Amino acid sequence: MKLVFVGTDVVGALALKAIIGSSHEILFVVSQPDRPKGRGKKIQPGLVRQIADEAELTVYQPESIRDEITKNAIIEAKPDIMVVVSYGEYIPSKIFKAPEFGSINLHPSLLPRWRGAAPVRYALLEGDEVTGVTVQYLHKRMDAGDILAQAEVPIEPDDDHGSLCDKLYPLGADLVVSVLDKFDEKGHGVDSREQDEDQVTQAPKITKDDLWIDWNSPAVNIKNKIRAYAPSPGVRTVFRGELYKILKVAEVGSEYPNEPVPGLIYGLPYPVVDCADQALRILTIQPPGKKPMDGADFRNGYRLADGEMFGGKEMMD
Numbered sequence: 001m002k003l004v005f006v007g008t009d010v011v012g013a014l015a016l017k018a019i020i021g022s023s024h025e026i027l028f029v030v031s032q033p034d035r036p037k038g039r040g041k042k043i044q045p046g047l048v049r050q051i052a053d054e055a056e057l058t059v060y061q062p063e064s065i066r067d068e069i070t071k072n073a074i075i076e077a078k079p080d081i082m083v084v085v086s087y088g089e090y091i092p093s094k095i096f097k098a099p100e101f102g103s104i105n106l107h108p109s110l111l112p113r114w115r116g117a118a119p120v121r122y123a124l125l126e127g128d129e130v131t132g133v134t135v136q137y138l139h140k141r142m143d144a145g146d147i148l149a150q151a152e153v154p155i156e157p158d159d160d161h162g163s164l165c166d167k168l169y170p171l172g173a174d175l176v177v178s179v180l181d182k183f184d185e186k187g188h189g190v191d192s193r194e195q196d197e198d199q200v201t202q203a204p205k206i207t208k209d210d211l212w213i214d215w216n217s218p219a220v221n222i223k224n225k226i227r228a229y230a231p232s233p234g235v236r237t238v239f240r241g242e243l244y245k246i247l248k249v250a251e252v253g254s255e256y257p258n259e260p261v262p263g264l265i266y267g268l269p270y271p272v273v274d275c276a277d278q279a280l281r282i283l284t285i286q287p288p289g290k291k292p293m294d295g296a297d298f299r300n301g302y303r304l305a306d307g308e309m310f311g312g313k314e315m316m317d
Contacts, residue, residue, distance in 0.1 A: 001080045003024055003079050004079045005026055008087055010165070011168075013048050014173040015172065015173040016051050019083065028077070029052040031059060071094075080100050081103065081183065082103035084105045102137055104135055105143075106173075108165070109131055109132065111147060112195040112196055113128075113201050115200060121206060124159070131164070132152040133151050133153075134147055135148045148179050151171050160226075212236050213237045213312065215237075215312065217276055237311065239309075240308075249280040260276060262274050263312075264309060268299070270296050281295065
């Protein structure tokens with residue numbers, strides 16, 4: 001298959017690398033422009049650009065894929081198919097329908113569950129026990145295309161966003177290649193099925209307000225929220241007037257049967273904090289301007305006193 005690859009980010013880089021190692025021919029790559037990174041905010045090439053450069057592939061990096069030069073390059077190249085992975089921009093139908101066999105997209109969920117920008121986070125937020133990856137045809141509506149292939153991944157109790165992505169992304173890259181391998185020269189050989197619109201759930205873009213912990217919530221909801229945003233950007237709480245990030249917790253359950261006081265800190269050697277129904281033990285916490293630290297070291301180093309409180313956004317207003 002002759003293809004154009006469109007993608008960015010870690011998952012895009014893994015997919016591109018997998019395709020480079022396959023029998024398919026990449027005509028060129030389209031990726032987001034190089035962005036400032038690190039403390040010095042120097043312009044640095046993204047992972048997809050780095051992989052493409054290593055393979056000596058031509059790379060287009062327009063501010064928008066609607067750019068005339070890039071759009072015309074895709075149309076005039078007459079690829080068999082276009083592969084889109086985590087590109088981060090809506091692609092109009094004139095472009096994604098240009099290849100002879102259309103365009104396919106990799107999405108890190110079991111569609112139609114969790115359409116949208118943050119599927120892995122929402123799977124964790126909702127306490128899903130299984131998720132996966134989907135290869136679908138690109139559609140004018142986000143993540144609504146016919147499904148070509150799926151692969152499942154169990155979500156373990158200790159998984160967070162980082163560990164779950166580490167499982168999903170390589171699996172997705174391999175799934176893209178397996179789908180490409182099934183196409184013949186006439187674009188046949190891959191069965192597809194429509195998505196069940198009655199089963200659709202949405203995973204919209206995360207905002208800064210979503211990152212705050214409400215200690216008046218049930219413990220399982222708070223734990224899932226912490227898992228969904230760890231290791232980065234981390235959920236936020238206020239302690240001694242400053243913003244801290246909670247990165248890992250464990251449920252205490254019936255070990256502390258007292259009436260909960262949401263936000264109240266107590267317990268040894270790891271600090272324990274009350275939620276609406278039970279307590280959570282703080283295993284990893286990140287003080288402002290410092291690296292993540294063990295919860296017991298935090299309690300000892302900051303000399304926590306029983307009766308101190310974690311608070312929410314209202315304490316910073």
